[in-house]
Amino acid sequence: MNPDNPKMGFFETIANIDRRVIFLFIGFAVIIPVLLSFSCTEEATPIVQAVYDEIESLPEGSKVLISFDYGPSTVPEVQPMIDALLRHSCEKNLKMYMMALWGTGHNLISESMQDIIEKEFPHKIYGVDYVNLGYKAGNQGLINVILTDMKKMYTTDARGSEIDAVPMMVDIRNLKSFDLILSMGGGFPGIKEWVLFGGDPGNIPVAGGATAVSAPLLYPYYPRQLLGLLGGIKGAAEYESALIKGYPKFKTHSHPAIDMMGPQTVAHIVIVFFIVIGNITFFIGRKREEGEKREGGVIK
Amino acid sequence: MKAFSYSFTFYCLLGLILLATTDGLAQVESSDSLLSPLLPPSEVIAEDHPGDAGAAIIVRWKLSPDEDRGVTGYEIVRSTSPTGEFSSIGFAAAGSNRYVDANTEDSLTYYYKVLAIDVDKNVSESELSPPARSSPQWFNFHLLNLLIIGGLICGAVIYFIAHAKKGKKLFLRKIAGLEAVDEAIGRATEMGRPILFIPGILDMDDVQTIAAITILGRVAKTIAQYDTKLNVPTSRSIVMSTAMETVKEAYISAGRADAYSDDFVHYVTDEQFGYVAAVNGIMVRERPATCFYIGAFFAESLIMAETGNAIGAIQIAGTAMPAQLPFFVAACDYTLIGEELFAASAYLSGEPKQLGSLKGQDVGKIIAMSAIVIGALLETFFAISGSSFFGSLAELVHKLFSIVAS
Amino acid sequence: MRRQIPVVITFIVGSVLIISVFIPHKPFGQLGENFSVYFDIIAVFAFILGAGNLLRVHGNRIYKKHKDWPYSVVTVAGFTVMMIAGLFKIGGSPGITGDLTEPGSMFEDLYMYVFTPLMATMFALLAFYVASASHRAFRAKNKEATVLLLAAFVILLGRTPFGVELTSWLPDPLSFLEIPNLASWIMSVPNMAGQRAIMVGIALGVIAMALRVILGVERTYLGADSE
Incomplete structure (x- = not known):
């Protein structure tokens, strides 16, 4: 604080507030709503509804390729999307082909299969209704190869079974054999690579889910090249809401994204608050500076 | 999406009828299905998918x-003989009138039929398609269109690189970030x-990383002259070996080989x-x-x-990651x-040939801007x-300006 | 010679890959795929280079008791434990085809209970940094910054149910002024227009850069001065 001008010192302190104070506020803004189970309702926006409608319109037995293009870091944001999409696909009796362009996606496929398909839809048969193709290195190069020949890269599934011994793989030749590609993650390689190297050249519908940070980058592809997008927790929450609206029985299932919207809302409000404070102190500071200028004060 | 809009229109129409004739719908449906069986799709044509391998x-x-009247979709069946057994190869949603069978052998001839299926699971089979055989194209x-536009842009870049050899001076606006490097x-x-x-x-197969390494090369030369310590942590092994060499x-070219250490990268x-x-x-x-963040970044940037x-x-x-x-x-x-980012290495090098490529890039910009303006004007005139x-x-x-898969 | 060969390889591979986009027929259509596979094979072997470098750099630091050497011990220990757990499939089915991710295997446990929370923590830092960066950056210093500030406000509020409630009282003819609709408009019109302009510029930059590399005008990345 400036001892010569305590008032100005106060505004200076606020204007140059230590970032750790902001961190503390954000921490509380998240923790308190979590403890109080504060949540909000969501309505699906057109970009999310488009993904829901596409899955809803697919006939029974349609083939959906789900690419787990993310890692543990983004699990809290992306996993709720995967859970909701898997539930929806299972409910519609679609065939789910799960693969990963990210090494870290391999384990996440196993976890999703255990937590959603095996637990909630025990009648689904591995190899007939869903398959884990695992991780393959190659990024966009891999997409490039499987666009024309799937089995060139996938000779076995993740469990080591010969690929042609997996019943649902028999009539899969390349990417064009799929009715829909879902890429989950939004990083590299991810939705953009699926659109550019898979969806566009093969004329295959691509949709996906991305973290809130990556979502704006993908907007230019919507709706022509990317039929829909779940952006961040909000996108996931909107999809969960659409699913509950279409299939009310899922209301009793976990809906982590809807639950997380409460803390996110409060955190956004805290950020807005700090922006307002930042601007108020900025204007006051500028006014004082102008005043000093008029009085012939020294300006830094 | 198209399928969705068709079925959406269908349900809207159904909703309107329902509103107009409160209890008439069930009667209309049942009398219809009693009077006429489900009609099949017609004029089934099968031909080689163009422009592929x-x-x-x-x-x-x-x-x-x-x-x-409640068609839910179309099932596509095929056989290698017109009288042989037909097996299902896929479905198309209601409203769609095409299907790509990407599972064919080039040496075989195929025959197709399309089956319409309605809500009551009634099936109606089309006539047989003419024989079709797939083949690769040259x-x-x-x-x-991509070849023409890409050729124009690449041609312009190559022309200006060659033109720059003659030593004609090119104007380049100042890039503040690069001016601040020294x-x-x-x-x-x-x-x-x-x-x-x-x-x-990202790895060396991303052009942003190549741009980053070229900038590193130029920055490192200046750093070598100043005798300052450089630290380059990398997240890819190939980037590490390339950066090390660079x-x-x-x-060496700054004459400070003695100051170099393998631990820099x-x-x-x-x-x-x-x-x-x-x-x-x-x-x-x-x-x-000083911290340089040059290349492809994702959520870690902030x-x-x-x-x-x-x-x-x-x-x-x-x-070059807009997000x-x-x-x-x-x-x-x-x-x-x-x-x-891509202009930076040319800018820092100051070599006429490298700068010439930037001039060629401007031709691409003129093409893009003209297309945007003309397209927007035409759409506006059409709308008015x-x-x-x-x-x-x-x-x-x-x-x-569209790349359309057939 | 040492610099000529890589330039020639770059020129041939670059040209062939461009041609293969337009010629789907064998052998061109296949070449793009094959080069992708070659890159993967090289990248896999390059992992050995990376791991070797990691062990050399940190091993040296530990050996020479370099400043902050205990951090290097953590790095080397983490690397070794994870590699042994993965290679020997401790606690899981043995053999080359044994599943690494089998429940109960040491690799799976390390992944689930150490790696996953650590990575999620790092990503979660972003929320804190976004708050401090926006507090510093979003100041109405001039007209442009004011527009940016207003847009940020609308988007932040539009992403929350609070924003929906705030303007839900507006009559239907003014519904376009509701915050979620304004947020959606900002994202899909001005934001998208700006993003596309940047992307067009980037695409052209990539073309010029790629041509400089393919034609051998730019060679810095090969550890050589430009031509």
Whole structure:
């Protein structure tokens, strides 16, 4: 604080507030709503509804390729999307082909299969209704190869079974054999690579889910090249809401994204608050500076 | 999407009828289904999928006249003989009139039928398609427009590179971030602190990483002259070996081979956030005076740049990832935006041939801007006047700049 | 010679890959795929280079008791434990085809209970840094910054149910002024227009850069001065 001008010192302190104070506020803004189970309702926006409608319109037995293009870091944001999409696909009796362009996606496929398909839809048969193709290195190069020949890269599934011994793989030749590609993650390689190297050249519908940070980058592809997008927790929450609206029985299932919207809302409000404070102190500071200028004060 | 809009229209129409004749719907449906069976799709045509390496046949048909009476989709069946057994190969949603069979052998002849299926699971089979056989093509005509436009741009770049050999001086606007490189390196030298260079988190197959390494080469040459410590943590092994070689050469060409150390460039991890944790640790412990973030970045951009800001480093960033630009702009002193990243190495080199390529790039910009203006004007005229002349011209421009899979 | 060969390889591979986009027929159509596979094979072997470098750099630091050497011990220990757990499939089915991710295997446990929370923590830092960066950056210093500030406000509020409630009282003819609709408009019109312009510029930059590399005008990345 400036001892010569305590008032100005106060505004200076606020204007140059230590970032750790902001961190503390954000921490509380998240923790308190979590403890109080504060949540909000969501309505699906057109970009999310488009993904829901596409899955809803697919006939029974349609083939959906789900690419787990993310890692543990983004699990809290992306996993709720995967859970909701898997539930929806299972409910519609679609065939789910799960693969990963990210090494870290391999384990996440196993976890999703255990937590959603095996637990909630025990009648689904591995190899007939869903398959884990695992991780393959190659990024966009891999997409490039499987666009024309799937089995060139996938000779076995993740469990080591010969690929042609997996019943649902028999009539899969390349990417064009799929009715829909879902890429989950939004990083590299991810939705953009699926659109550019898979969806566009093969004329295959691509949709996906991305973290809130990556979502704006993908907007230019919507709706022509990317039929829909779940952006961040909000996108996931909107999809969960659409699913509950279409299939009310899922209301009793976990809906982590809807639950997380409460803390996110409060955190956004805290950020807005700090922006307002930042601007108020900025204007006051500028006014004082102008005043000093008029009085012939020294300006830094 | 198209299928969705058709079925949506269908349900809207159904809803309207329901409103108008409150209890009439069930009667209409049942009397209809009693009176006429489900009509099949017609005019099924199967032909080789054009512009590919073979192994695909495209099947087209005319929708069932009962499309609006509850058709839920079409099942496509095929056989290698007109009298043989037909097996199902896939489904198409209601409203769609094409299906690509990407599972064919080029040596075999195929016959197709399309089955309409309604809500009550009634099935109605089309006539047999003419025989079809898939084959590979020597040129993908769907990409002709790409070849022409790409050829024009590439031609312009090559022309200006060749033209620049004659030594004609080219005007290049100043790029603040690059003008500040010397100042930033000088500051680190004065403070006796190291310089941190992050070449993004992607591999050498990404052009942004190549751009980053070329900039590193030029920056390293200046650093070698100033005798300041350089630290380049990498997240890919190939980037590490390339960067190592580049920095070594830069030191040799600056005449400071003695000052070079293999420890300048080191591998950390491929894992995105593991890499961020390591880089942040280096920043907090070594407190570099200058940080360069040049290359491809994702969510880690702000975490690194904010930490750099907190330790008071001069920060110069450059990326072609549009989603990360706002973060760098907010947290760094200078940011090379998109194309500036690719222009940077040419700019720093000052070589006429490299600068010539930038001039060629401008031809591409003129093409893009003209297309945008002409397209927008034609669409606007069409919307105002409804004239089919403007409509078809707008469609032509649209097609010229679209890559359409058949 | 040492620099000529890589330039020639770059020129041939670059040209062939461009041609293969337009010619789907064998052998061109296959070449793009094959080069992708070659890159993967090289990248896999390059992992050995990376791991070797990591161990050399950190081993040296420990040996020479370099400043902050305990951090290097953590790095080397983490690397070794994870590699042994993965290679020897401790606690899981043995053999080359044994599943690494089998429940109960040491690799799976390390992944689930150490790696996953650590990575999620790093990503979560972003929320804190976004708050501090926006507090510093979003100041109405001039007209442009004011527009940016207003847009940020609308988007932040539009992403929350609070924003929906705030303007839900507006009559239907003014519904376009509701915050979620304004947020959606900002994202899909001005934001998208700006993003596309940047992307067009980037695409052209990539073309010029790629041509400089293919034609051998730019060679810095090969550890050589430009031509």
